[in-house]
Amino acid sequence: MNFERVELSVEDQAFLDDTRALLSSLVTDEVLRRDRETGDNFDEGVHLALGTAGYLAGEWNSEADGGFPRVRRRLWEQEKRRFHVPWVTSGTTSMVARSVQEFGSPELRDEVLPGVLSGHVRLCLGYTEPEGGSDIATCKTRAVRDGEHWVVNGAKMFTTGAHNCQYVFLITNTDPDAPKHRSLTMFLVPLDTPGIEIQGIRTVDGDRTNIVYYSDVRVDDRYRLGEVNGGWTVLREPLNAEHGAVDASADGLQDVSIMMHQGGFMVSACDRAAAIVGRSGRDGRRPVDDGSVAYRFGRSVARMEVAISTPNVFGRVALAQTMRDVAPDLMDVLGEAAALPIDTDGAIDDGASEYVYRFAPLVGIYGGTLEVFRNMIAQYVLGLGKPSYSVAKTP
Template identity: 35%
Template sequence: MDFDFSPDQTAFSETVERFLDANPDPEVFDVTRENMAQVVDTPARRAYMRKMADQGWLGITWPEEWGGQDGDGVYEYLLNEALAGRGGPQIGKGVGIIGKTLLAHGSDKLKAEFLPKILNNEVEFAVGYSEPEAGSDAASMKLRAVRDGAGWRLNGQKTWTTSAHFAEWYWVGARTDPDAPKHHGITLFLVPMDHPGITVRAIWTMGDERTNDVFFDDVWVSDEYVVGELNKGFQYISQALDLERFTMFSFAPIQQRLNVLTEYVKEATRDDEPLREDPIVRKQLATLVTEAAVARLLGLRVVAAAAGGGKPPTVEASGYKLYATELSKRLANASMDIASPGTQLRVGTEDAPMTGRADSTYRYTVLDTIGGGTSEVQKNIIARRGLGLPKNF
C-alpha cells in the first residue's frame, strides 16, 4: 500500500511550511499548550488566522459557490498538521463543524450570514452539547427550547464549553420535543453569546486552560437561527462529531512530544550511565515509535474514508480518536517514568528534564481522552457500528 502523498499534496505542504517559517510569532505558537494550542482565543491568534484566510486556506473543501476551492480533505489535514506541529491555532470549528453543517443543512439566510465570516475568520464559535447530566452521551441533553411566537425560548445549562468566554456565537443543541426518544427531539440553534440571558462562568482545568459553564435564562431565539430541520439536531451533531474527534487531536503534537522525549534520552544519563543504553528505556521508546506510526496511519485512514464519499467516517474517526488519545497518555506516562521525579516540575522550568514538558503533557493528555467523547464512548461506537455487536452486549 502506498502511503506517500501526491506531488501536488507535497507541494502544498511545503508551501505551508515556508509560510510558517516566514511568519513566526511567539504569541501564536506554543507547543506547551498541547492540544489546546489549536484554539483561536487571543487577538494575536485571530489575526494569524486571518493571514490563513488571505492565503485561501480556510475553505479548501468548501464548494466554489460559497468561496471554497472544492478541494480534497487531505489538504485541510496537511494544513492542520503543519500548524499543530508548531503549537499553532487550527482551522477548527468554524470551517469544520459549523461551516460544513451549514453547507449541508443550513438555510440560505444562515449560509449568507455566516459562511463569508468564517472564510475571512471574522467570527468565533462556541459549541454547546455537554450538560451536567449529559456529557459524552449528548443525546441525553435537557436544555429546553419551548416554542414562543416566531421563535424559541431556551432555559437550562451547558458545561465544558471551551470557547464561551471569547466566542461571538453559540452553536448549541436543545431539546425541542421532550416526548420524543432521546436521539430525536433535539434541535440546533445559533445564539449570540452577548445575549443578556446568557451567563458564562469559568471552569479551570488541570491543564491550566479555561472551559466554562453556560447558563440560559429565558434566551429567545428566532426561527431564522434554527439550523436545519426541527428535531434532527442530534443527527447533525453526530456527523459533526466525526470531524471533531479527528481534527481536535492532530497527530503532529504526538510526534512532537515523542521527539522531545527521544532527544532527552539521547543525551541524559542515570547513575552516570547513558540512558539510551538502558534496555528497558530502549524498549519503551521502540514501542512508542511503533505506536506513533500506527496512530499516523489511522489518521490517514480517516482522511481516505472521508474522501471516498458515502457514509461519514464514524468508525474510522472513533478508532483514531481512541488510539491517538490513549497513546498520548502512554507517552506522557513514559516521559514521567523515564525522566525521573524532576518531571513533576512545572513546564518552563529551565533545569527540569525537557524543561518541564513532561508535566504539561501529563496533565493535558488526561483531558484528551474525554473531549469529543470519552474512550469508553469510542469503544461503544466501534463495537456497534464497526463490529456489528448488539447495543447491550
C-alpha cells in the same frame, strides 16, 4: 499505506515558503506564552490575520469553490501544527459553519458565513450538559416557542471557546414527551443575547473551557437550523466528523485518523526523550544503556508509532490510550526533572512528557470518551451487538 514523497511544484513550494514566513511572523513566542496562560487555544490577532491572508477561506472552501487544492491543504495543515497555531476555536467554527451552510436560511448564511471566512465570526459547540454529555440526545435545555421567538432555559457544560465566539451551536429539547431523538431542535444562538452567562473552567492540562447558563434567552426563529424536533438530522454530520467516523481520503494527503494533532505532542515528547536517553553522562554512560530504560523507552516509541499509524475510529482510540500509557513511562525514564512543566528552569525535556501526562486524559474524554468509542467499535464495527449492563444471570 503510501510512503512516497510528494514532489512539490514550483507554485506549491512558493505557497509553502509564504505560509512559513507568515506563520513565523504571526505565531510569536508572545502569542504562545499568552495562549498557555489563558488556556484559550485561540488567538484573535492570529485568527484575523489568517482570515485577511485568505487561509481561513482556503481551508474551509472546497477546491471547486476556490479553496486549497489537495497538496496545499496538506501543507497548510502540517505547517499549522508545526508552528503550534492556536486551533480549537477555528476547528469548532468550521465544523458548525458547514451545518449553517446546509441547514440555515439564506439570511442566516449571509449573516454568518462571510464573517467565518474573514475570522470575525467564531462558532462553538453547545452539546454537553452538567448532568451528562455522552448521550447528548438526553438534552434537558428547553426551548419553548413564543410566536416568532423561542425561549431557552438550561445550562451547557464544556462550551469550549464560548468567550471568544459570537454564536453557539445549541442543542435544545423542544418536546420532552417525544422519543429522545425526535425531541431535539438545533439553534445558532448569538452569544450576546441577554440571559446568557459564560463562566470559565480550567482543565488539568491548563485549557480553558466554559459552563454557559441560559436564563429566559429569547432567540428569533431565524436562528433555527433544520426542522423543529429534527435536530438529530442536523447534528449527525458534525458528530460523525468529530467522532472520526468519516474515512480518510485515499490519496494519502490526510491524517489517517482524527486527534493526530493531539498525538503530535506525544511524538515530540518521544523525540525529546530520545535525545536525552541517547546522550552520554559524565561517566560516559547513556541512560539507554540501562536495560530497563531501553525496554520502557523502546516500548513507548513502538506504541507511539503504532498509534499514529492506526486509521479512523481505531486511531482515535489508539492515540488517546497510547498518550495515557506512554507519558508516565517517559517521565519515569527521564527521572524527577521530567515532572517540571514547560518553561520551568530544570525541566529536563522542557515539560514535554509532563504536558502529555496532563493532556492525555482529556484527549480520551472530549468529543466522546474512550469507553464510548470502544463500545461503538464493538457494536458497529465488530458487530458484537448492543452492550448489556444488566447483571449476568447465573444458570
